[in-house]
Amino acid sequence: MYHKQFYALLWLSLMSCSLMAVTFDLPEAGEDLVGRSFRYTTHYEETFSDIARIYDIGYRQMVAANPEVDPWLPGEGSEIVIPQQYILPPGPREGIVINLAELRLYYYPKDKPVVITYPIGIGREGWSTPTGKTSVIGKKKDPSWTVPESILKEHEEQGDPLPDVVPPGPDNPLGSHAIYLGMSGYLLHGTNKPYGVGMRVSHGCIRLYPENISNFFKEVDTGIPVRIIDKPYKAGWLDGELYVQVHPPLAEYVEERGHNQTDLVNAVISKLIEDKRRPDWKQLQNYADQKTGLPMPLYLLQGDEVADNH
Numbered sequence: 001m002y003h004k005q006f007y008a009l010l011w012l013s014l015m016s017c018s019l020m021a022v023t024f025d026l027p028e029a030g031e032d033l034v035g036r037s038f039r040y041t042t043h044y045e046e047t048f049s050d051i052a053r054i055y056d057i058g059y060r061q062m063v064a065a066n067p068e069v070d071p072w073l074p075g076e077g078s079e080i081v082i083p084q085q086y087i088l089p090p091g092p093r094e095g096i097v098i099n100l101a102e103l104r105l106y107y108y109p110k111d112k113p114v115v116i117t118y119p120i121g122i123g124r125e126g127w128s129t130p131t132g133k134t135s136v137i138g139k140k141k142d143p144s145w146t147v148p149e150s151i152l153k154e155h156e157e158q159g160d161p162l163p164d165v166v167p168p169g170p171d172n173p174l175g176s177h178a179i180y181l182g183m184s185g186y187l188l189h190g191t192n193k194p195y196g197v198g199m200r201v202s203h204g205c206i207r208l209y210p211e212n213i214s215n216f217f218k219e220v221d222t223g224i225p226v227r228i229i230d231k232p233y234k235a236g237w238l239d240g241e242l243y244v245q246v247h248p249p250l251a252e253y254v255e256e257r258g259h260n261q262t263d264l265v266n267a268v269i270s271k272l273i274e275d276k277r278r279p280d281w282k283q284l285q286n287y288a289d290q291k292t293g294l295p296m297p298l299y300l301l302q303g304d305e306v307a308d309n310h
Contacts, residue, residue, distance in 0.1 A: 022056045022116055022117050022118055022212075023114050023115070023116050024114060024115050024117070025113065025114055026093065026108075026113045026114060026115055027088075027238075030237060031236075031237055031238060031239075032087050032088050032235075032236025032237050032238065032243075033085060033086065033087055033088070033236055033237075033238040033243060033295060034085070034086055034088060034115060034117075035084045035085040035086055036084060036085050037065075037081055037082060037083050037084055037085045037294060037295075038081075038082050038084065039079055039080070039081060039082070040079070040080055040081075040082045041077060041078070041079055041080075042074045042075065042076065042077065042078045042079075042080060043076060044075075044076045046074065047071065047072050047073070047074070048062040048063060048066070048069075048071035048072070048074070049071075049195045051080075051082070052119070052197075052198055053194065053195075053197075053209060055082050055084060056084075056117075056118060056119060056209075056212070057082065057083060057084065057119055057198065058103045058104070058119035058120070058121075058197055058198015058199070059071070059195070059197070059198040059199055060103055060198050060199055060248075061083055061102070061103065061104075061119065061198055061293055062080075062083070062198070064083075064247065064248060064291060064292050064293040065080075065081045065082075065083040065292050065293055065294055066080045066081055067292070081294070083292075083293055083294050085294070085295050086102075086104070086106075086117065086245070086295070087234040087235065087236040087243060087244075087245045087295050088106065088115065088234075088236065089106060089229060089231060089234065090229075090231065090234065090267070090270075091227065091229070092227075093108050093115070094108050094110075094225060095107075095108060095135075095224045095225035095226060095227065096108075096136070096220070096224060096225070096226040096227070097226075097227050097229065098120065098206060098226065098227070098228045098229070099229050099230070099231050100122055100129055100131065100228065100229070100230045100250060101230050101231055101232035101247045101248075101249060101250055101253065102231075102232070102245075102247045102293065103119060103120050103121065103122055103198055103199070103200075104117060104118070104119055104120060105117065105118045105119075105120050105188075105206070105208070107216070107219065107220070109219065116216075116219065118208050118209070118212045118216065119197050119198045119208075119209070120197060120198075120206050120207060120208055121191065121196045121197045121198060121199055121200070121201050121202055121206070121207035121208075122200055122202060122204075122206055122207075123200065123202050123203060123204035123205070124200040124201055124202065124203075125200065125251050125252070127202065127203045127204045128204065128250075128252055129186070129202075129204050129205070129206060129228065130183060130186070130204070130228065131228045131229055131230050132183065132227075132228055133225065133226070133227050133228075134181045134182035134183045134186075134225075134226045134228070135181070135182050135222075135223055135224060135225050135226055136179055136180070136181065136182075136220055136221070136222050136223065136224045136226060137180050137181065137182050137222060138179075138180040138222060139177070139178070139179050139180065139217060139220070139222065140177070140178050140180070141176065141177055141217070142168035142176060142177075143168065143172070143174050143177070143178040143189070144165050144166065144167050144168060144172070145165065145166040145172055145173060145174050146164070146165050147162050147163070147164060147165065147166060148185065148203075150203075151203055152164070170192055171192065172192060173189075173191060173192055173193070174187070174189040174190065174191075175189055175190020175191045175192055175207075175210055175213060176190050176210060176213065176214060177189065177190050177213045177214055177216075177217040178190075179213075179216070179217065179220060181226055182226075185204070186204060186205055186206070187205045187206070188205070188206045188208065188213070188216075189205060189206070189207060189208070189213060190207070190208060190209075190210045190213035190214070191207040191208070191209075191210065194209050194210055197209050200250075230250060230252075230253055231263075231267075232246065232247040232248065232249040232250070232253060232263075233245075233246055233247075233261070233263050233264035233267045233288075234267060235267040235268045235270070235271045235298075236271065236295075237271065238295075241297050242268070242271060242272070242279070242297070242298045242300060243295040243296060243297055243298060244264070244267070244268060244284065244287055244295070244296055244298050245293065245294065245295045245296070246264065246287050246288055246290070246291050246292070246293070246296075247291065247293045248291045248293075261284075261285070261288045264284065264288055265284075268284065268298065272300075275300070277300035277301060277302060278300065278301050279298050279299070279300060279301070280298065280299040280300070280301055283298060283299055284298060
């Protein structure tokens with residue numbers, strides 16, 4: 001009983017801290033990184049899902065950053081990485097930007113020079129969340145869920161029939177809040193299964209932790225632009241040093257583009273347009289192989305070194 005009370009108090013304390021941890025000041029012009037990663041020592045019975053929720057991280061993100069640790073039983077006293085540093089997605093820093101590859105949402109409020117970022121759950125294979133540009137067209141607290149015919153059919157075939165309309169409450173997959181997008185049938189919403197955040201588990205909609213959707217719901221207004229991208233490879237500057245961030249590509253990305261790293265190379269080169277140095281390609285390939293999702297510094301070769309490197 002004592003242990004349960006202790007972890008309940010610890011959870012509430014850390015949750016109150018994590019609500020602030022998702023907001024970062026925007027970097028100076030020409031800079032691209034926010035946040036920082038750090039080490040954490042695990043406690044008895046903690047899982048990656050528990051730790052991820054405390055620090056506003058997704059399960060898949062935790063696994064990528066700690067590939068040699070058992071995510072369901074890291075054990076007492078294991079030292080792990082909390083991956084809370086991000087290269088901001090390419091493109092305009094405005095409105096809502098959702099990067100499917102990293103299962104993460106970035107929100108740029110109009111009236112504050114900050115970025116607010118949340119982990120998300122997205123559509124599983126066969127029910128992919130689409131990319132493209134849209135906007136917020138509506139919001140609703142305690143929404144009902146009108147179940148699409150395709151999902152009704154799927155559940156019927158699985159012997160788990162659903163009603164045509166699921167009312168608000170603990171059994172509603174939309175959770176307590178829904179934000180409607182201009183893409184017909186796609187929403188940002190809460191969930192009654194929070195451990196699915198950071199994974200591919202939905203029928204295409206985008207899920208947030210319950211505590212995050214309630215805050216995000218208050219932040220956004222109708223008309224805000226939304227850009228959904230699929231970028232497993234990002235590059236950016238921090239204090240004169242170039243970093244790359246490599247996420248495991250989604251299956252659809254690999255199916256369309258194969259396993260080559262052309263997009264990674266392009267992401268790096270786009271940051272070196274006015275720089276005469278060139279990346280260490282061997283180091284870049286190593287990062288591409290590891291796919292930790294952590295921003296990693298990339299050594300840049302001077303003229304003589306470029307010649308020697310070939």
